Amino acid sequence: MRLQLLTWDVKDTLLRLRHPVGQRYQAEAKSRGLQVDSALLESSFRQVYRQQCRVFPNYGLSQGMTSRWWWQDVVSQTFRLSGVQDEKILHPLAEALYADFQTSKNWEVLPGAREALKGCAELGLKMAVISNFDRRLEDILRNVGLDGHFDFVLTSESAGVAKPDVAIFHKALKLGDVIPQCAAHVGDDYMNDYKAARQAGMYSFLLQEHLREDIPSDHVIQSLDQLIPRLRGLIK
Template identity: 80%
Template sequence: MKLKLLTWDVKDTLLRMRLPVGQQYQAEARSRDLQVESATLESSFRQVYGSHCRLFPNYGRSQGMTSHRWWLDVVSQTFCLSGIQDEKILQTMSEKLYQDFSTAKYWEVLPGARAALIGCRELGLKMAVISNFDRRLEDILRRVDLDEHFDFVLTSESAGVAKPDVGMFQKALKLGDVFPHHAAHIGDDFMNDYKAAREAGMFSFLLQRRQRDDIPSDHLIHSLDQLVPRLRELIK
């Protein structure tokens, strides 16, 4: 196989949140002398986020929304559902958290990610990101010093479609100027990453710690330090 392009998912593949959402939102509330349980905020966030994803998919892009507005609504409604009603405080906290999540404050690079990226570069591969993220992703990657590894970053907001839509992968293949059989993708979600990439004609790896019987064992990566040896086997 002549592999030319390797595309990456980001959240829980290369980056993870430093703390659960509920704890991060609680810290912001406490900085303003507001008392609310992190478990309450976590539950409210999951409810509001899930509802917004259903009602306004892909940050409401097709409905004329911006991801900025989408996230401000999610954060504000999360606090409101958790018992904080002051409109001015809700707006201030929502904007502050939106900006903070654009930085490295709440994000950390997963163990083995930097070494894996360097190893893939040494194999001579072009690399890119395919992520159901909003427009802040490039800033985040820059601030955690991962941006230099990628030839381009494709978010669902910029693409206008979201994984598992194969159109997302087709756009990446076009940007990378490669045929599907010359590209591979790695991510932690079976539908969005592993299956969707294969439906687009690409090779794919699923990053998961637990064993699975529904995919070939050589398609499964338990930790990122396994990736480069697997790629070497693939491109022999």
């Protein structure tokens, strides 16, 4: 069957952070007169983020949270763990960083991404996003100039379910009005992107620098410029 819909992961597939989180948090703190080590902030963030994801998966939606609240809690806990205890400082810091991370100041388009999206459009493919991201993603895509490529953007927040649950792929297929055999997904995570899409009945391509022994080599793209030739074989 002819390929009709191509869905994309975003973070580390199309976009990446311009600077490590610790550096950005340090800069925001410094603008408010606080001196906090960026490496300590980075370590604290990773610890807090892992814990938050474990206790409140998918932004705590099923537990009555919002993604804004979830992220502001992550920021506040990161600074507390890094030695900042003044609650009067933590709240505005968390608000500022939540807003800041939806701007192009913190995100850049990966090399080859614009060309790959343009090439996919020229193949006549409908395109969409499936991402474990929050409601800010559409603003981020607009701010970096990628929003015009997609028919729809499906985040785990809007879907109410996160990858690798195949339900989010089923929701995307329904939105795209295609059957799984006419859709493919591109992403950089083996479980969330490659394997989950395959379990949903779609084609999928894993964006990784190195080939893996456990999946066919033609399912791996080591850079985005390899994608178009692979897709041509699915639309003939």
